[in-house]
Amino acid sequence: MAAAPALKFLSPAWFSIVMGLSGLALAWRRAxxxxxxxxxxxxxxxxGLAAAVFLVLAGLSxxxxxRHPEAWAEDLRHPVRHAFVATLPVSLILLGTLGVxxxxxxxxxxxxxxxxxxxxxxxxxxxxSRWWAGNRAGGLQWATVTPVLIIAVVGNVLVPLAGVELGHxxxxxxxxxxxxxxxxxxxxxxxxxxxxxxxWPERLMPSLFILVAPPAVIGLSALALGAPAxxxxxxxGVALACFLWVATQGQRIVSQAFSVGHWAVxxxxxxxxxxxxxxxxxxxxxxxxxxxxxxxxxxxxIVLGLSMGTVRGLRQRTLLAPEPVATIxxxxx
Numbered sequence: 001m002a003a004a005p006a007l008k009f010l011s012p013a014w015f016s017i018v019m020g021l022s023g024l025a026l027a028w029r030r031a032x033x034x035x036x037x038x039x040x041x042x043x044x045x046x047x048g049l050a051a052a053v054f055l056v057l058a059g060l061s062x063x064x065x066x067r068h069p070e071a072w073a074e075d076l077r078h079p080v081r082h083a084f085v086a087t088l089p090v091s092l093i094l095l096g097t098l099g100v101x102x103x104x105x106x107x108x109x110x111x112x113x114x115x116x117x118x119x120x121x122x123x124x125x126x127x128x129s130r131w132w133a134g135n136r137a138g139g140l141q142w143a144t145v146t147p148v149l150i151i152a153v154v155g156n157v158l159v160p161l162a163g164v165e166l167g168h169x170x171x172x173x174x175x176x177x178x179x180x181x182x183x184x185x186x187x188x189x190x191x192x193x194x195x196x197x198x199x200w201p202e203r204l205m206p207s208l209f210i211l212v213a214p215p216a217v218i219g220l221s222a223l224a225l226g227a228p229a230x231x232x233x234x235x236x237g238v239a240l241a242c243f244l245w246v247a248t249q250g251q252r253i254v255s256q257a258f259s260v261g262h263w264a265v266x267x268x269x270x271x272x273x274x275x276x277x278x279x280x281x282x283x284x285x286x287x288x289x290x291x292x293x294x295x296x297x298x299x300x301x302i303v304l305g306l307s308m309g310t311v312r313g314l315r316q317r318t319l320l321a322p323e324p325v326a327t328i329x330x331x332x333x
Contacts, residue, residue: 005321006317006320006321007060007063007064007067007068007320008064008067008068008071009071009320009321009322010057010060010061010064010320011071011075011081011084011260012061012075012081012084012085012087012088013081013084013087013260013261013263014057014087014260015054015057015084015087015088015090015091016084016087016260016263016264016266016267017053017057017260017263017266017306017310018050018053018054018057018087018091018094018095019087019090019091019094019263019266019267020263020265020266020267020270020303020306021046021047021049021050021053021266021303022046022047022050022091022094022095022097022098022267023094023266023267023270023271023274024046024266024270024299024300024303025043025044025046025047025050025098026043026094026097026098026101026161026270026274027270027271027273027274027277027296027299028040028042028043028046028296028300029043029098029101029102030274030277030278030281031043031277031292031293031296033281034277034280034281034289034292034293035293043101043102044102047095047098047099047102050091050094050095050098051095054091054092054095058088061088077138079138079141079143079144080144080146080148080204082127082130083127083146083148083149083151083152084148084151085123085126085152086120086123086124086127086151086152086155087151088119089115089116089117089118089119089120089122089123089155090116090120090151090155090158091116092112092113092115092116092119093113093116093117093120093155093158093159093161093162094116094158095112095116096109096110096111096112096113096114096115096116096162097109097113097158097161097162099112099113099162100113100162100165100166101162105162105165105166105167109162109166110166113162113163113166117159117163117171117172117175120155120156120158120159120175121156121175121178123152123155124152124153124155124156124178124182127149127152127153128153140189142192142193142196142197143193143197145189145190145192145193146190146200146204146207147190147207147208147210147211147264148207148210148264149186149189149190150183150186150210150211150213150214151210153179153182153186154179154182154183154186154214155179156175156176156178156179157176157179157180157183157214157217157218157221158179158217158221159171159172159175159176159221160172160173160175160176160221160224160225161217161220161221161224163175163224164224164225165224169225172221172225173225176221176225179214179218180218183214183218187211190211199249202252202255202256203256203259203261204261205249205252205253205256206253206256206259206261206262206264206265207261207264208246208249208253209246209253209264209265209268209269210264210268211242211245211246211268212239212242212243212246212268212269212271212272213267213268213271215235215236215238215239215242216235216236216239216268216271216272216274216275217271217275218235219231219232219233219234219235219236219239219275219278219279220232220271220274220275220278222235223278223282229279229282229283232275232278232279232282233279235275236275236276236279239271239272239275240272243268243272253265257318258309258312258313258318259313259319260310260319262306262309263306263310265302265306266299266302266303266306269295269298269299269302270299270303272295272299273292273295273296273298273299276288276291276292276295276296277292277293277295277296279292280292
């Protein structure tokens with residue numbers, strides 16, 4: 001009897017765990033030229049874990065839809081949680097990318113990548129269509145603008161990471177352009193929101209780290225599309241600035257009781273480490289050959305801590321339960 005109520009609270013945000021594990025696996029794969037077989041073995045292990053977690057979450061999500069359809073409907077209506085639906089197609093893109101990175105452009109990896117790519121495009125259009133409602137219920141309002149929107153409308157920049165090697169560079173570039181368009185627009189919305197209403201409630205503070213992901217992934221995707229290393233360096237500089245900016249709120253983030261929302265920290269750090277390692281591999285010189293492994297180690301420690309916190313929370317039944325999540329009241333006018 002206890003499992004059914006717990007299942008009700010398995011929101012799409014749980015797929016951010018898959019994003020973090022997949023992102024870290026890809027970062028370790030980029031470390032292979034520097035660290036050799038141990039890095040490859042760790043990448044394979046993390047990739048297998050990410051795939052297993054995805055399958056478990058996908059199965060439980062289907063079961064949740066059958067047993068608690070009202071909970072799914074509430075997630076889709078919620079002014080913040082609706083954007084977490086994008087974590088599902090983004091997870092598929094990352095798993096497909098990981099398959100290509102570890103085993104080459106096979107049929108299974110291509111199928112997973114296409115499912116994620118088209119799913120991400122559909123989620124982007126769905127989220128953007130809500131904005132037409134304006135200040136009406138479900139529309140775009142300053143009080144509901146959070147970094148989570150980045151996953152939904154900027155996540156398209158991930159597509160070239162595997163798309164080029166799969167032979168779909170044109171489609172990958174097209175979808176990359178969608179994310180490239182909406183990244184500065186969402187950033188502008190976030191800054192205006194901060195200026196007009198201040199920072200988000202404390203429970204939403206871990207999502208600030210999502211700001212690091214777009215420039216890091218844009219740098220990686222631009223390099224995959226054939227851009228010169230200087231473009232990667234520019235993206236790395238923006239990612240560094242976002243990381244340092246968000247780090248100023250680190251104390252407020254770590255002071256929060258652990259929740260699945262803390263996994264928002266994982267993928268951005270892994271992507272930042274991945275871009276650093278990639279620039280080092282491109283022979284860009286500078287501190288990258290040293291900084292890359294340090295950032296990778298840091299991201300790995302964070303993911304380990306998040307994993308331990310998740311296991312502890314599941315054992316203590318503090319995660320799959322109603323949380324004191326910050327309430328966001330939409331404004332009008």
